[in-house]
Amino acid sequence: MSQPHALRDDQRPAPPAPRLLPLAVPLFAEMALAIGMGVVGTLLAARLGDAQGAAFALCNQVLAMLFVFFRVIGAGVGVVVAQALGGNKRAAADVAARAAWGASSWIGGVCMVLAGVFAGPLLQLMNAPPEVLPLATPLLQLMAPAVLLDAWNSTAASVLRSHLHARPTMVVNITMQVLHLALAVPLMTGIGGLPGLGLAGYALALLLARGAGLALFLQAWHTRIGGMPGGADWWQWRQGPLKPVLHIGLPGAAENVAWRAAYVFSISVVGSMGTLALATHAYTMQLIHFILLFAATLGLAAEIMVGHLVGAGRLHQADRLVKRLLGRGLLMALGVSLAVALAGRWLMGWFTADAQIIATGALLLWLTIALETGRTFNLVLVNALRAAGDARYPVQAGAVSFAVVMAGGSWLLGVQLGWGLVGVWVAYAADEWLRGLLNWWRWARLGWLPAARQMHRRLHQSGRFH
Numbered sequence: 354m355s356q357p358h359a360l361r362d363d364q365r366p367a368p369p370a371p372r373l374l375p376l377a378v379p380l381f382a383e384m385a386l387a388i389g390m391g392v393v394g395t396l397l398a399a400r401l402g403d404a405q406g407a408a409f410a411l412c413n414q415v416l417a418m419l420f421v422f423f424r425v426i427g428a429g430v431g432v433v434v435a436q437a438l439g440g441n442k443r444a445a446a447d448v449a450a451r452a453a454w455g456a457s458s459w460i461g462g463v464c465m466v467l468a469g470v471f472a473g474p475l476l477q478l479m480n481a482p483p484e485v486l487p488l489a490t491p492l493l494q495l496m497a498p499a500v501l502l503d504a505w506n507s508t509a510a511s512v513l514r515s516h517l518h519a520r521p522t523m524v525v526n527i528t529m530q531v532l533h534l535a536l537a538v539p540l541m542t543g544i545g546g547l548p549g550l551g552l553a554g555y556a557l558a559l560l561l562a563r564g565a566g567l568a569l570f571l572q573a574w575h576t577r578i579g580g581m582p583g584g585a586d587w588w589q590w591r592q593g594p595l596k597p598v599l600h601i602g603l604p605g606a607a608e609n610v611a612w613r614a615a616y617v618f619s620i621s622v623v624g625s626m627g628t629l630a631l632a633t634h635a636y637t638m639q640l641i642h643f644i645l646l647f648a649a650t651l652g653l654a655a656e657i658m659v660g661h662l663v664g665a666g667r668l669h670q671a672d673r674l675v676k677r678l679l680g681r682g683l684l685m686a687l688g689v690s691l692a693v694a695l696a697g698r699w700l701m702g703w704f705t706a707d708a709q710i711i712a713t714g715a716l717l718l719w720l721t722i723a724l725e726t727g728r729t730f731n732l733v734l735v736n737a738l739r740a741a742g743d744a745r746y747p748v749q750a751g752a753v754s755f756a757v758v759m760a761g762g763s764w765l766l767g768v769q770l771g772w773g774l775v776g777v778w779v780a781y782a783a784d785e786w787l788r789g790l791l792n793w794w795r796w797a798r799l800g801w802l803p804a805a806r807q808m809h810r811r812l813h814q815s816g817r818f819h
Contacts (some may be wrong), residue, residue: 368681373678376514376654379523384650388642392703394555395532395639397541398706401551406704407482409488409552410635411620415475415493416500418617419464421609423504426456429602430508432740434515436808439664447578449601450512452594454505454582459590461504469497479609479617480624482631488550488552495556502563514657518577523575529566533558574587577633604744608751617753617785619763629710630774636704637714637721644693645726647685651678652732655734659740663805671805675737675796682729690722717778730789734796742804744793750791759784779801 391413400407437446468475472493473486481489506529513522514778540554550557561657575581623634655678662671693700697715705711735747759780766776 373654373658376517376519376657377650380514380520380653381646381650383523383526383530384646386527387690388639388646390530390533391642395635396704397537397555398552399632399636403419403628403705404482404484405488405552405706406650407485407628407631407635408492409555410631410638411476411479411481411489412493412496414479414617414620415468415472416496416501418475418613419468419500419608419614420507422460422464422505423457423507426453426460426504426508426598427601429453429598429600429605431511431515431656432601433597433661434512435657435740436664436742438515439661440666442664446515448594449598449645450590451582451586452589453508453512453598455589455591456595456598457504457508458501461501464504465497465500468500472497478621480621482624482628484628485631485786492556493553495553496559499556499559499563500616502560502567502734506566506570508564509567509574513570513573514653515660516578517657517812518573521573521577525566528569529562532565533562533814536561550677552667557704569818571754601739601742601744604748605739608748610750611748611755612759615760618760619767619780620765622763623774626773629707632705632707633710633713633717634777636701636710637717638716639704640693640697640700640718641721641725644686644690644721645728647689648725648732650730650731651682651685652736654678655733656736656740659737663741663808668805669800671737671741672796672799675733678737679730679733681686681791682733683726686725686729687722690718690725694718694722710775713774717774720775720778720782724778724785727782727785727789731785734789734792738792738795738801741801742808744804747788747792748801750795751788754784754787754791758787 394413395406395409399406430449433449434446437443437449465704472490476486476489476493510522510526536558537555539549540558541549541551542554543549571581584714620631620634623630655675658674659671659741662674694715697718700718701711701714738744738747762780762783763777766772766779767774768776770776772779
């Protein structure tokens, strides 16, 4: 963008501070429906058999592992756009958004090829049991193109939310999820005398819904923030505008990659315990996603709000906001996880009639109270640190914990000491609390201030991101 445009940015009045509820409510609604779709998908797969349910869960874990690579762009562009808008630098926000779109094409395309070509080895890496692997491999190959569609959709959603257009983003995501469900049920189970396609029907519905979602996101981009990616925006890797995005996104993605690697290792530990343990883990995790929803909503809202406040130089206000959100998040995580634990046996009965799976899953849900309160610390604080420009600290704080506490603890407690899934859950909770306390130490001691001040100076001295 030209320098005159940047000067006009500087002349705009200071934007109002973003508010929690207009961001959090739409975020909560769309994330709740997305998690609900995961539960419905697991239920539909489980109706075909526990092996199919485990295959479905493993494929989703592989896709989630690949999705971490999008976070290089998605996390970075969300923060950079929010900071630029908070500092009245609309031109810089637009440049970063368009550069991120092309980068998403490259990253999404590479991950799509990995999922399609190396489906078998990726699933074997997760210790897929012999009876599960033949079911999971073709399913992952069919779902591979959705990886590229998700890369574009994720980038579009991040940009729209950073512009504080959380409600239209919610509408698009809800429409996409409802369409997925409307297509998945008949395609999986059959309709009008036509036989169902089973797991392949779910994959086909996923591709159709994600394609429709992309069209809706592009329309929302055009009507809400002006213009849409076109021409070279779809394929060019623009190194200059991507530098600030990568400065935030690479450490964030590194943290996610490290966490995902440790989590995948823990899944392989569970896989070594057999199909029954793997199915129990999959079903219990579906219920945990509902608890995680509250903290995840607060974390994303915190990232957007802190980014705007730091971009505007309102650092004291950002500090007070994070502490307030932490208190709310812990109370919500405690209340919701306790309610889910109390209803544990009934909820596990949604997925299976196996008494052993129900009993073990119900016990794990009680341990989830400790797990999810610790996770709330991380989701709020890590997103706040990233939005303040202090993106490297969470990686440094988490690296040892991921490897030693989560991965090593899962193996030691679950296998060596014979605690089974209980040991894996104890390792999960210990890892979350350790990292949460380290991140709280960083925030409370104001270790993030130098990075926030440096970002603010760079933004306002240059008039744009270089």
